[in-house]
Amino acid sequence: MQESLTIGQLSARSGVASSALRYYERMGLLRADRTGGNQRRYARGELRRVAFIRISQQVGISLEEIREALESLPAARTPTPEDWTQLSQLWRNRLDEKITLLTRLRDDLDGCIGCGCLSLRRCILSNPGDQVADEGPGARLAMPR
Amino acid sequence: MQESLTIGQLSARSGVASSALRYYERMGLLRADRTGGNQRRYARGELRRVAFIRISQQVGISLEEIREALESLPAARTPTPEDWTQLSQLWRNRLDEKITLLTRLRDDLDGCIGCGCLSLRRCILSNPGDQVADEGPGARLAMPR
């Protein structure tokens, strides 16, 4: 087992293009040591970091947000329990929010299968079984942020 | 209660800019009737469509995918039960996939709180409690698509 990975190896293992890995580094999401000849050598842990980045991206979180999360954790000073508890809590909320959103979306679709109706358009999009009234001045669809 | 909405009204109700609504229409995600003077009038159901679009976007689904979903449902011919069951199933899988991803991410974070460790970097990113072996030629992180 090797101690460190070349960019090509990290790319192959993670499924992320080398150009993207270099880009992540420029953006401050990843770091690498350099050989005498100026080539990148990644610690094995970076593989995890890449996975974390890609998973987060896939659920609609921006690189900037990911960077902040990755960055505000392992500071120069050892992070206090409060530091990471707070951050973790922050992300937890964002994730819970997205999970809720997804579940609602999925259940709307499921509802349509369950109820046996034939028009998704009418069923989901025009008249789902939710609380939001179409009428009235204050009516608004639930939209975080 | 009005029969149809102007673009400004739809924008206000949905929280989506008029320019974005016009863009969605050009991309085939939304449709509108026109007045004699060529102004858009949206059926009330479009509000739901907009909500569906935004929610889907927020969880990382592209407009193109959303368009396909919205489009392949209410065809010229009345969609058969098989049509929409199949499509609904397709989306259900995508959504389930994303929910799993999010849950895993969240639980990794939660695990860190639970275990009382102080370094998220070591805990989540380098050594989470999952099945993927770092070593070995076949090792790969779970990454759909």
Added chain:
DNA sequence: CCTTGAGCTAAAGTTGGCTTCAAGTTGCAG
């Protein structure tokens, strides 16, 4: 030593998802 594939950088190009701009038209209140 020489070749060749992998890596390096900086800069330019691409795609998706919009917003802004310019210049003109519509529709409702007074």
Added chain:
DNA sequence: CTGCAACTTGAAGCCAACTTTAGCTCAAGG
């Protein structure tokens, strides 16, 4: 019937997230 906010279009501009290109250097096998 007039005025003004709200609407119209097409084209250009913008930002994020990359990829591609050009021109170079590095590293390992024959």
